[in-house]
Amino acid sequence: MSEHIAALSNIAAKYDNDPNRLLDILIDVQTQERCVTDDAARQLAREVGLSWADIHQTVSFYHLLSETPRGEYTIYLNNGPVAIMQGYEEVAAAFSEAAGCPINSVTEDGRIGIFATADMGMGDQEVAALINKVVFTCLTPEKARALVKDMQEGLSVQDMATKYGEYGDGNNSLPSIGSMVRNNIQKAGPVCFGPYEFGVALRKCVTLSPEEVLAKIKASKLRGRGGAGFPTGMKWELCAKAPGPERCVVANADEGEPGTFKDRVLLTERAELFFEGMAVCAYAVGASTGALYLRGEYTYLREYLEQVLDQMRADNLLGKDIAGKAGFDFDIRVQLGAGSYVCGEESALLESAEGKRGEPRNRPPFPAQSGYRAMPTVIDNVETLASAAQIIDKGAAWFSRMGTEESTGTKVLSISGDCDRPGIYEVEFGITLGELLDMAGAQNPQAVQVGGPSGRCLNAAEKDTPISFEGCPSAGAFLIIGTERDLLEIIDNFMAFFTDESCGSCSSCRAGTWMLRNTLRRIRQGQGTREDLTSMRQLSAVMQKTTKCGLGHTAPHPILNTMDNFPHLYEALIPERSDIRVFDLDASIKAANAAVGRTPVPEEKEEEQL
Amino acid sequence: MSETIETSSEIITLTIDGQEIQAAAGQTILQAAQKNGIYIPTLCALHATKENGLESDIAPGTCRICTVKVNGRTMAACTTPVAQGFVVENDTEELNDLRKTIVELLFVEGNHFCPSCEKSGSCDLQALAYRYQMLSPRFRYAFSSREVNAESPKLLFDRNRCILCRRCVLAIRTEDGKQLFGFTKRGDKSGIIMDEELVKNISEEQAQQAMHICPVGAIIRKEKGFDTPFGQRKYDQNPIGSETVCTTCNGEKS
Numbered sequence: 001m002s003e004h005i006a007a008l009s010n011i012a013a014k015y016d017n018d019p020n021r022l023l024d025i026l027i028d029v030q031t032q033e034r035c036v037t038d039d040a041a042r043q044l045a046r047e048v049g050l051s052w053a054d055i056h057q058t059v060s061f062y063h064l065l066s067e068t069p070r071g072e073y074t075i076y077l078n079n080g081p082v083a084i085m086q087g088y089e090e091v092a093a094a095f096s097e098a099a100g101c102p103i104n105s106v107t108e109d110g111r112i113g114i115f116a117t118a119d120m121g122m123g124d125q126e127v128a129a130l131i132n133k134v135v136f137t138c139l140t141p142e143k144a145r146a147l148v149k150d151m152q153e154g155l156s157v158q159d160m161a162t163k164y165g166e167y168g169d170g171n172n173s174l175p176s177i178g179s180m181v182r183n184n185i186q187k188a189g190p191v192c193f194g195p196y197e198f199g200v201a202l203r204k205c206v207t208l209s210p211e212e213v214l215a216k217i218k219a220s221k222l223r224g225r226g227g228a229g230f231p232t233g234m235k236w237e238l239c240a241k242a243p244g245p246e247r248c249v250v251a252n253a254d255e256g257e258p259g260t261f262k263d264r265v266l267l268t269e270r271a272e273l274f275f276e277g278m279a280v281c282a283y284a285v286g287a288s289t290g291a292l293y294l295r296g297e298y299t300y301l302r303e304y305l306e307q308v309l310d311q312m313r314a315d316n317l318l319g320k321d322i323a324g325k326a327g328f329d330f331d332i333r334v335q336l337g338a339g340s341y342v343c344g345e346e347s348a349l350l351e352s353a354e355g356k357r358g359e360p361r362n363r364p365p366f367p368a369q370s371g372y373r374a375m376p377t378v379i380d381n382v383e384t385l386a387s388a389a390q391i392i393d394k395g396a397a398w399f400s401r402m403g404t405e406e407s408t409g410t411k412v413l414s415i416s417g418d419c420d421r422p423g424i425y426e427v428e429f430g431i432t433l434g435e436l437l438d439m440a441g442a443q444n445p446q447a448v449q450v451g452g453p454s455g456r457c458l459n460a461a462e463k464d465t466p467i468s469f470e471g472c473p474s475a476g477a478f479l480i481i482g483t484e485r486d487l488l489e490i491i492d493n494f495m496a497f498f499t500d501e502s503c504g505s506c507s508s509c510r511a512g513t514w515m516l517r518n519t520l521r522r523i524r525q526g527q528g529t530r531e532d533l534t535s536m537r538q539l540s541a542v543m544q545k546t547t548k549c550g551l552g553h554t555a556p557h558p559i560l561n562t563m564d565n566f567p568h569l570y571e572a573l574i575p576e577r578s579d580i581r582v583f584d585l586d587a588s589i590k591a592a593n594a595a596v597g598r599t600p601v602p603e604e605k606e607e608e609q610l
Numbered sequence: 611m612s613e614t615i616e617t618s619s620e621i622i623t624l625t626i627d628g629q630e631i632q633a634a635a636g637q638t639i640l641q642a643a644q645k646n647g648i649y650i651p652t653l654c655a656l657h658a659t660k661e662n663g664l665e666s667d668i669a670p671g672t673c674r675i676c677t678v679k680v681n682g683r684t685m686a687a688c689t690t691p692v693a694q695g696f697v698v699e700n701d702t703e704e705l706n707d708l709r710k711t712i713v714e715l716l717f718v719e720g721n722h723f724c725p726s727c728e729k730s731g732s733c734d735l736q737a738l739a740y741r742y743q744m745l746s747p748r749f750r751y752a753f754s755s756r757e758v759n760a761e762s763p764k765l766l767f768d769r770n771r772c773i774l775c776r777r778c779v780l781a782i783r784t785e786d787g788k789q790l791f792g793f794t795k796r797g798d799k800s801g802i803i804m805d806e807e808l809v810k811n812i813s814e815e816q817a818q819q820a821m822h823i824c825p826v827g828a829i830i831r832k833e834k835g836f837d838t839p840f841g842q843r844k845y846d847q848n849p850i851g852s853e854t855v856c857t858t859c860n861g862e863k864s
Contacts (some may be wrong), residue, residue: 051784053792053805060794340796357793362671362689504793504800507773508674511715514798515749535748542711545684546674 007032008040012047019048020373022058022355026065027296027338031133035069061357061503063117063339064296071106071113073151076130076297080119080258080497081449081479081490082416086126087140092116094141098148112151118341118497119258120297123416123479124184124423132157133299135181137165171268176304183265187439189410189426190402192266192273192386201393202276202317205283206325208392213284214240217388219396221408226252226344226381227451227475228550229407232388235378238368240285242376247287249278249330250372250379252349254295256341257452258497259477262412263382265424267294267301270386271308275332277385279322280392281378282330289375290332293349296339305334341501345549346379348503359503360549383412383476403429407468411476415440418482425478430471434463436478444483447566452477453494454554457487457561488524488569491558495520498555509552512543516559523573530574533563624696626678638669639687639698640676649851650676650700651709651741653716653734653825654775655688662781663819670776673716675709675738684708710742717744718751721770722826728835729827731843735773736826737850756801762809764817764832772802772828782820784808790820802828 011028015021025044029036036044041055059065064076075095079088092114096103099112106113122128125137134157136147143164150160158178165180167173172181185193205213218233239247251274255263266274278290294302309332312318322328335353342348343358350372352358371377380388387409391399400408407429413436416422420441427436437445437460445460450467451474458465458472460480465472481487495517504510516539519532540556547553563570593599620635626648633642643650644657653673658664669688676687679699687700699705716722716735724730756769778791779802790812794803812820821831840846 051788051790051792051805051808053779053789053803056794056803057792061796342796357796362669362686364691500797502797504774504796504798505670505776506672506674507716507719507775508712510774510797510800511719514752515715515718518750518752538711539749542708546677546686546708546712548671548674548686 004033005043008043009047012044017048019050019054020354022048022050022055023062023338023352024336024355026055026059026062027336030065030070030338033069034072034074035066037067041067057357058355061340062296062337065338069106069110070115072111073131073157074113074115076115076117076120077103078118078120078122078126078128079116079493080123080126081493082119082123082259083126083128084490084493085417085481085485088127090141091127091129091139091144094144095148098145099151112148117339118501119256119260121255121261121264121295122181123259123261123414123477125182126416130297131160134158134161135179135300136161137180137182171304174304176307177268177301179300181264181268181300183269184423185265185269186415186421186423187425187427189412189428191390191399191410191426192270192383192412193424193426194390196270196273196390196393198272199276199315199317199323201273201389202279202283203323205280205392206323206328210240210284210286213280213392216391216396217284220391220399221406222384222387222391222399223407223469224381225383225387225411225475227257227454227473229469229473232380232384235368235380236281236284238366239287239376239378242369244370244374244376246289246375247282247285248289248291248372248375248377249281249285249287250290250349250353250377251278251292251332251382251385252344252346252379253298253382254293254337254344254349255382255476256295256344256501257454257475257477258494259414259416259449259452259479260475261414261416262424262476264298264301266382266386266412267298267305271305272312273389274382274386275308275312276317277380277387277389278332279318279330280389281380281385283322283325283328285376285378287375287378288329288331289372290330291335291353291372292332293335293337293343293353295337295343299336302334302336309334340503341497342503342549342551345551348549349379350377357503359505360551362548381475404466404468404470406470411467411474413467413474413478414476415478415480417480418442418445418485419480427467429468430466432463433458433460433465433467433472436467437463437480440478440480442480442482445480446483446485447481447487447562449477449479449481449490449558450474452479453497453558454550455557457491457558457565459565487562487566488520488573491562492517492520492524494558495555498551502551502555506546506548506552508543509547509549509555512539512547512552513555515539516556520559523570526573526575528570528574533570533574536563622692622694622696624692624694624698626698627700627702633692635692637692639678639680639685639690639692639696640669641667642692643687643698643700648700650678650687651738651851652676652688653738653773654777656777656781656823662822663815664781664823668777668780670780673712673773673775675712677705677708679705706742709738710744713738713742713744714747714749716773718747718749720754720772721756723770727771727827728830729771729824731840731846732838733827733845734825734850737845740845741850752798754798759804759806760832761806762804762812762832764812764814765804765809765820766830766832766835767802767804768828768830769801770828771826773826774800774802775825776802777823777825778802778820778829781823782816 168182347361631646655669671689759767
């Protein structure tokens with residue numbers, strides 16, 4: 001017992017008992033003890049000077065933290081839309097049967113736990129699972145059974161990974177990553193995957209004044225690649241002008257949008273370019289503190305990223321007097337997330353990085369005024385920062401010649417679903433839906449979910465739709481849904497996702513998401529009415545007008561888009577006489593019998609219904 | 611979370627529903643409205659008074675019932691600071707319908723049975739349902755399973771009636787500032803938790819405060835729930851919104 005207490009103390013001490021590092025402390029405790037119990041929470045509360053409630057709030061918020069022990073081997077199996085398309089159900093059944101415990105539980109001996117989890121950024125190689133932070137891709141029922149056997153025999157997770165999958169391509173095969181994950185770069189474009197020489201951008205950057213760097217970024221008309229599309233130069237300028245003794249740059253690598261995996265590949269193959277982008281931003285805004293917020297599912301990249309940072313420090317591209325520029329001091333630390341989609345929202349990300357529940361903040365103040373630990377902060381997407389570094393190296397004109405008038409440059413898309421060539425495509429903005437479908441080899445597309453669940457669901461027939469901020473914006477996901485699929489099943493999956501991932505803080509989002517999900521389910525079961533369609537629209541409007549953050553604003557999109565673009569799907573499900581609420585006496589008696597445990601009514605009693 | 615609001619002496623002019631009002635820079639739209647006798651409904655934001663024992667106004671920004679339109683865009687009045695020239699719409703059909711919808715959602719999300727509730731007649735949620743003339747919610751009930759905690763000697767905590775506004779989380783603290791209440795989980799599983807150890811030792815005054823600041827009947831001071839008979843309770847006399855400026859403090863912070 002005392003040993004256990006000492007272990008917790010050591011972990012807290014490693015982070016200087018700093019309550020702002022609570023998330024790191026909890027992740028380490030979870031890794032070591034497989035859970036953060038109430039007792040542990042009480043002890044940690046004392047160590048870091050918080051209340052038990054504070055600790056509990058944070059622990060209970062994140063998917064990868066738990067108050068009860070997870071397995072010695074904990075399998076987080078992705079049940080996102082692409083996984084379901086590629087056979088999630090069969091793989092889940094195989095894991096569950098072989099291990100002898102249902103999904104979302106742990107075997108009696110505590111050895112294996114299996115948990116369904118939201119998309120983990122492997123859309124081009126589903127079904128994927130995370131077993132103790134190691135990624136397993138392209139799973140089949142056979143592989144699942146073999147993996148359980150290995151776990152029962154006590155093999156190390158890394159050994160299991162090398163046994164069943166060869167290392168992936170590119171940097172995935174480096175010892176510091178050593179993962180079976182594949183990059184699947186189908187089309188390398190000129191910006192994020194274009195020619196690049198380590199350190200050039202940053203060395204050029206310091207020959208300019210911060211104002212000149214800002215002017216270049218503004219001239220390029222670069223807009224944020226995370227989805228909202230805010231002009232990057234303007235964001236940097238707001239931060240640069242905000243009063244405060246210290247400024248901060250945070251990279252948002254939380255990509256949790258189901259169907260997006262572009263940041264994963266950028267972090268694997270273009271980490272140097274992207275970190276240089278962070279330093280360029282720091283120089284422009286005068287920041288000395290930097291953090292990369294890396295989603296917990298990408299922990300397997302951490303060691304590699306730390307090595308890149310070390311190399312940059314050794315090359316004087318981070319640290320003090322960067323690139324020989326006196327007074328330009330900036331460094332970056334890696335902050336891990338612990339499984340929560342809403343943390344991709346910038347203010348929620350900041351809360352999370354400060355060790356709290358990842359709940360969006362009330363705004364104003366905006367992060368540029370008061371962000372990470374109240375410092376004026378720039379938060380940018382990985383792709384945005386990588387693009388910024390290239391702009392400094394190759395020029396604003398070079399960049400703005402690509403793309404469209406309002407959407408300059410390129411966009412990295414993660415294409416997955418029903419197509420022959422899933423993977424990463426860096427294309428110029430303005431490319432049409434039809435061109436992308438052809439490129440990816442989509443044979444019979446029905447719909448395309450652009451930008452993930454929070455984006456838009458397009459009818460695949462609208463081939464001329466341009467992918468751009470002014471046309472159809474995309475944060476990166478491009479999920480192709482074939483004609484043979486039940487589209488509303490996928491929409492149902494999206495709504496379940498939002499219901500789980502809403503932070504629960506504001507009432508219209510918390511209640512609105514499950515209400516939409518339930519209503520859709522009722523319709524799918526043939527019990528919907530026309531009133532339900534109206535009520536879903538009304539409710540969606542309320543959410544779009546009243547919720548605190550983007551999650552609530554965009555959560556109704558899948559339903560609204562399919563009601564608009566695929567009305568026949570709903571029409572087919574609404575019974576003809578749905579103006580009258582049907583009362584099925586037999587079904588009601590059966591349900592009542594089931595509820596009180598009476599013997600069911602015999603089947604032959606079925607009578608003609610009204 | 612913007613819990614407290616700093617104000618300065620700079621004077622700002624704005625309009626709410628066409629009425630020109632003056633406010634101090636740093637005040638929220640809600641505070642400015644209250645000061646000028648304009649009613650904006652709230653369930654989570656709370657003005658500090660002697661009666662509720664708050665030292666400063668709280669605005670968790672969670673209930674969204676105070677949503678107003680500012681220069682055409684919807685915003686929460688309790689967390690948006692005033693700015694020169696703001697044109698605020700508040701008492702409009704569209705916004706009142708939004709508010710009614712939120713009240714309905716809160717009713718179907720929890721398990722609210724007004725006739726048996728100790729807070730009936732002084733419950734803000736019930737009073738708003740009357741104000742917006744909710745007859746029956748247009749949404750189906752969730753029939754969620756919620757726990758009642760009656761372990762603590764002074765407080766009864768009924769999660770069925772909780773609307774997760776977080777007033778208790780922000781307001782009820784130990785002398786050294788530790789939270790007695792917390793927010794657990796997320797999404798449709800979200801809830802309020804009590805630190806039972808700390809709540810066990812709560813003072814009479816704090817128990818009273820906890821019941822008082824809870825806008826619904828989720829936090830009840832044991833054995834005191836029916837001290838005020840039905841018919842003599844807060845909203846039995848005057849409907850919610852009829853008394854905008856707090857009479858005890860006349861709108862001033864105590």
